[in-house]
Amino acid sequence: MLILTALVPTTLLAKSSSAVPLPNGQTAFNSPPNLIKAASSYSSSNLPSTYFFTLKIPDNAGEPLKAVKIVQRKNRETIRYKGNATRAFRGNRWARGPQLSLAAIGGPTKPGEMMVVFDPPVQPGKTVTVALKAKQNPTFGGVYQFGVTAYPAGERSIGQFLGYGRLNFYSD
Numbered sequence: 001m002l003i004l005t006a007l008v009p010t011t012l013l014a015k016s017s018s019a020v021p022l023p024n025g026q027t028a029f030n031s032p033p034n035l036i037k038a039a040s041s042y043s044s045s046n047l048p049s050t051y052f053f054t055l056k057i058p059d060n061a062g063e064p065l066k067a068v069k070i071v072q073r074k075n076r077e078t079i080r081y082k083g084n085a086t087r088a089f090r091g092n093r094w095a096r097g098p099q100l101s102l103a104a105i106g107g108p109t110k111p112g113e114m115m116v117v118f119d120p121p122v123q124p125g126k127t128v129t130v131a132l133k134a135k136q137n138p139t140f141g142g143v144y145q146f147g148v149t150a151y152p153a154g155e156r157s158i159g160q161f162l163g164y165g166r167l168n169f170y171s172d
Contacts, residue, residue: 027154030062035148036127038165039093042137045171049137052093053148053165054129057122063152064121068130069159072112073145077138080111085133088116092129100128121153141171 022028033055042049057065072079086105090097103119114132122128138144145164151157 022158026156026158027063027152028158029150029152029160031058031060032160033057033061033065033150033162035162035165037092038146038148038167040134040137040167040169043168043170045137045139045141045169047137049134051132051134051146051165051167052129053132053146054092054127055148055150055162056127057124059125061124061152063154063157064123065118065128065150066121066153066157067115067117067151069113069115069149069151070130070132070165071114071147071149073147073164075138075142075144076140078112079138079144080135081114082133082135083114086114086116087131087133088118089129089131090122091127093131096129137169139171141169143168 036054036056037052039052040049053068053070055065055068083105088100088102090100100122101119102116104115104117106115116130144167146167147164148162149159150162151159
């Protein structure tokens with residue numbers, strides 16, 4: 001498993017035979033994945049926790065899901081992850097399916113950001129959950145938001161922002 005030190009370059013996203021070509025040579029989803037849920041294993045401050053981001057790739061996506069980028073929106077604290085403990089699996093947090101193979105985990109050296117690259121890409125019609133292991137929940141309680149962007153397979157693919165997952169943390 002490779003830990004990335006920069007954003008996944010578009011050349012890392014292998015060309016897919018089902019990719020939707022755009023006039024400028026880029027590829028995009030016909031219908032982007034949906035961010036179904038964001039949840040944490042613990043909501044109390046200062047505890048090690050896992051953050052779950054569940055995505056549904058629609059049947060008419062047109063392309064498989066190659067990568068997901070999760071970026072914490074600015075807040076009082078920036079959450080740090082244990083990149084090598086990041087996992088992905090089919091299904092959701094409560095109905096876990098098989099673990100998915102990841103080609104790369106990481107992203108910029110910037111705290112609060114994580115990129116997960118699937119190998120092979122996740123096919124349309126599937127539900128997938130990315131589980132990020134946080135070193136610890138923030139010290140200060142409150143609402144923390146995480147922007148989720150999905151990337152289809154294909155050369156020069158365009159990321160589709162899916163929205164924010166909200167996690168609530170409570171100070172003791």
